[in-house]
Amino acid sequence: MAQSLGRCAMRGAQQTLRSLRPALWSPLHHIETCGPSASSKFVVRCTAVGQPQTWRLPLAQRNYSSLAGTELKPPSQPLPDPEVLKHVTAALGPLDTKPLAPPAQPVVIVISGPSGVGKDAVLERLKHQRPDLYFVVTATSRPMRPGEVDGRDYFFVSRERFEGWLAGGLLLEHALVYGEYKGIPRQQVDAALAAGTDVVLRIDVQGAATIKRLMPDCISIFVTADSEEVLVRRLVARKTEPLDKLLVRVNTARQENEHIANFDYVVVNRDGALDECVRQVSGIIEAEKARTARRLVRR
Numbered sequence: 001m002a003q004s005l006g007r008c009a010m011r012g013a014q015q016t017l018r019s020l021r022p023a024l025w026s027p028l029h030h031i032e033t034c035g036p037s038a039s040s041k042f043v044v045r046c047t048a049v050g051q052p053q054t055w056r057l058p059l060a061q062r063n064y065s066s067l068a069g070t071e072l073k074p075p076s077q078p079l080p081d082p083e084v085l086k087h088v089t090a091a092l093g094p095l096d097t098k099p100l101a102p103p104a105q106p107v108v109i110v111i112s113g114p115s116g117v118g119k120d121a122v123l124e125r126l127k128h129q130r131p132d133l134y135f136v137v138t139a140t141s142r143p144m145r146p147g148e149v150d151g152r153d154y155f156f157v158s159r160e161r162f163e164g165w166l167a168g169g170l171l172l173e174h175a176l177v178y179g180e181y182k183g184i185p186r187q188q189v190d191a192a193l194a195a196g197t198d199v200v201l202r203i204d205v206q207g208a209a210t211i212k213r214l215m216p217d218c219i220s221i222f223v224t225a226d227s228e229e230v231l232v233r234r235l236v237a238r239k240t241e242p243l244d245k246l247l248v249r250v251n252t253a254r255q256e257n258e259h260i261a262n263f264d265y266v267v268v269n270r271d272g273a274l275d276e277c278v279r280q281v282s283g284i285i286e287a288e289k290a291r292t293a294r295r296l297v298r299r
């Protein structure tokens, strides 16, 4: 039997459930009981819009904060009347079990924007929230910054090696950005798409235009900051460029901002609101995947 909760434990369970499934949570008014059941399921009894509901989680859990990642099962539906079902199939023939909407084709998502706007910061957080996406590791000839890891953040390669990859046709797109090469390894993109996985590319503005030409179906997102002043403050605070290179980046950012109209979406990475930006990017991907054109192409 599920046990009644103390006020403190109840609050913990509410917070966990809300963070797990915000969409399901919103109509819930109140959790009444919450705890392990005799059948080793974790049972949550709650009232949603006046209706009592019971949620059964697959695992017994005592620690509410460790519920993250546990699948919430919706309340069980009443079983259909077998006699009625029999009549339906007798009249219409066997019912088709194929999905009514075909799965969406894998998409390429291009994240771009001026230097210092927060592309890496956004992607770092998105990686944790969206393990279903494949994040292409860009190759670059620029030196590693403190905290960066070769093969995780970028493939840090010499100019000679980069030029060898270029000559061998191993890069989908490349550009010389602030005097350093950056390029997208073709094989990573092809392999992820072939496996049906959505691919995220982090590209500078000039590279984004090339990808849009090569892959017109890609979703291009321009990340920008609240203002030029905020952008410059971020770059200065990052302390990764000497003054002369900083000036070049700010000048380039001015020109890049004029290319917003070439992108499908623009998202503002507001100061101190990184999570909000990540949420918007993730929402855009979800909405695009639900577009009928992306789902019906295979028919």
Ligand SMILES: Nc1ncnc2c1ncn2[C@@H]1O[C@H](COP(=O)(O)OP(=O)(O)OP(=O)(O)O)[C@@H](O)[C@H]1O
Pocket (backbone or CB within 6 Å): 113, 114, 115, 116, 117, 118, 119, 120, 121, 122, 234, 235, 237, 238, 269, 270, 271, 272, 273, 274
């Ligand atoms: N929403 C935000 N609020 C405050 N600071 C932020 C925000 N987003 C990112 N930053 C900070 O701004 C700085 C620049 O971010 P980041 O390095 O991710 O930019 P970038 O667009 O990847 O730059 P580049 O193209 O030069 O590599 C970092 O120090 C990062 O922590």
